[in-house]
Amino acid sequence: MAARISLTLDSTDAQVLAAFWKTALGYIDEPPPPPFATREEWLVPEDGAWLCDPDGVGPYLSILTVPEPKTAKNRLHIDIRVPGHGSPDERWARIRAEADRLVQAGGTILVEVDGQHVVMADPEGNEFCVAAASA
Incomplete structure (x- = not known):
């Protein structure tokens, strides 16, 4: 069985970047796993965004706010x-x-x-x- 992957992007503003990638990929906010009603209940509150393919085909995409800016070309795109x-x-x-x-x-x-x-x-x-x- 092949492994599933997820991708993580660092960001200075996770919500702005999440809005762009939801538009670009047709993704939605990843729902929390049961029995949690919100991601905040499931995880320690953190400034980030978690996106998924609504059809479950593409990889998950996490976007995390980090203090340092992007400084070089991506090694993966x-x-x-x-x-x-x-x-x-x-x-x-x-x-x-x-x-x-x-x-x-x-x-x-x-x-x-x-x-x-x-x-x-x-x-x-x-x-x-x-x-x-x-x-």
């Missing part, structure tokens, strides 16, 4: 994959539309590799890519 069927022009149009949507949500375009992918940064500068899914 997230790829957001848009549906990849159709002609190269159709795929590129979908990639660009998704990148534009994420700019509206607070992301920044760093580099466009025409026809392939867009390198972006979330509101705190964490790099990620928008690309087409494999056929």
